[in-house]
Amino acid sequence: MTFPLPRKLIESFCDGVQRIYVIEELEPFIEEQLRIWNVKNPYGVSEITGKNSLPNMFELTPDVLRRTLLHGDGTTSFEKEISIPPRPPVLCPGCPHSGVYFVLHKLKLTATGDIGCYTLGALPPFNALDTTFCMGAGIANAFGIEKVKRHVLGKKLVAVIGDSTFLHSGIAPLIDIVFNKGITTVILMDNSTTGMTGHQQHPGMGKTIRNADTYAINYEELLHAIGIRHVSVFDPYDLEETEAAIKQALALEEPAVVISRRPCVMLESERAKPHHPYEVIDELCEECDLCLKIGCPAIDGSTPIPRISAERCIGCDLCAKLCHFEAIKPIAERLN
Ligand code: SF4
Ligand code: SF4
Numbered sequence: 001m002t003f004p005l006p007r008k009l010i011e012s013f014c015d016g017v018q019r020i021y022v023i024e025e026l027e028p029f030i031e032e033q034l035r036i037w038n039v040k041n042p043y044g045v046s047e048i049t050g051k052n053s054l055p056n057m058f059e060l061t062p063d064v065l066r067r068t069l070l071h072g073d074g075t076t077s078f079e080k081e082i083s084i085p086p087r088p089p090v091l092c093p094g095c096p097h098s099g100v101y102f103v104l105h106k107l108k109l110t111a112t113g114d115i116g117c118y119t120l121g122a123l124p125p126f127n128a129l130d131t132t133f134c135m136g137a138g139i140a141n142a143f144g145i146e147k148v149k150r151h152v153l154g155k156k157l158v159a160v161i162g163d164s165t166f167l168h169s170g171i172a173p174l175i176d177i178v179f180n181k182g183i184t185t186v187i188l189m190d191n192s193t194t195g196m197t198g199h200q201q202h203p204g205m206g207k208t209i210r211n212a213d214t215y216a217i218n219y220e221e222l223l224h225a226i227g228i229r230h231v232s233v234f235d236p237y238d239l240e241e242t243e244a245a246i247k248q249a250l251a252l253e254e255p256a257v258v259i260s261r262r263p264c265v266m267l268e269s270e271r272a273k274p275h276h277p278y279e280v281i282d283e284l285c286e287e288c289d290l291c292l293k294i295g296c297p298a299i300d301g302s303t304p305i306p307r308i309s310a311e312r313c314i315g316c317d318l319c320a321k322l323c324h325f326e327a328i329k330p331i332a333e334r335l336n
């Protein structure tokens with residue numbers, strides 16, 4: 001843990017070493033704490049090597065450490081030229097956010113994003129997010145852009161924020177929108193967890209961080225209480241419903257929140273459910289690649305006819321909904 005730091009553990013560790021190096025990226029958080037504690041070692045070397053040698057920007061790669069701490073001349077390198085398959089960050093197979101981003105891309109909306117695994121919507125094939133700053137900024141950015149650029153963007157602007165981030169820091173900017181008579185549309189991605197950082201409980205889940213039962217915030221009631229009159233809920237696996245809900249909110253001359261509600265596919269409860277993987281039927285496939293637009297990593301698009309990994313596919317049906325030729329079907333249909 002970086003806070004609170006385990007003082008006894010660190011002091012006993014420093015007791016047994018000849019020199020103390022604190023190697024941490026960015027600011028000298030741990031190093032400063034050691035200096036405040038006046039950590040020494042039995043060899044009398046109280047000097048700590050840290051940011052007096054190391055940069056506080058960029059990654060501390062092995063080569064950076066070699067150059068700065070061992071005063072290497074840079075003629076040899078730890079970096080090796082090896083061929084590693086590229087692995088761009090992607091949403092999980094069957095991720096509910098995929099349906100929302102497919103629709104945002106289709107509608108060519110400007111979207112201000114926020115912090116969470118849904119930030120990946122900024123990447124291909126969706127390219128659906130235009131800004132990401134810090135937690136809660138998605139809603140504030142949308143309102144700011146709306147104020148200065150509404151004459152250019154019209155009603156083609158949405159803010160996207162996850163349930164956990166919304167409860168953390170999205171409510172305050174939404175109150176500002178209501179207070180200042182904004183008309184911003186917010187898409188609240190409620191996947192019933194804090195996805196990106198490891199499924200930590202949050203106040204909308206009905207469980208404390210120690211998994212004890214507690215009160216779960218009702219988003220609809222909360223939104224009505226702060227003055228949002230238009231609140232609707234859609235299932236992001238239903239692409240038609242998703243598109244209709246977003247369009248309906250955008251047509252209003254008032255602030256609106258549309259809630260995309262479906263649990264994260266990586267939740268234990270979701271993984272325990274039986275999955276029925278899909279496959280591409282060669283004879284029906286027209287090689288149009290439309291199914292790749294859902295950005296599912298279970299689909300390999302490197303061959304003319306896309307291939308679906310039966311191990312990774314959870315059978316969400318999203319890719320099948322995109323195929324105009326009914327070439328994607330559950331494997332079970334062929335086996336029955
Ligand atoms: S959308 Fe259908 S027809 Fe097009 S590549 Fe995918 S499986 Fe084939
Ligand atoms: S049904 Fe299609 S989109 Fe859904 S997980 Fe399987 S391959 Fe991915």
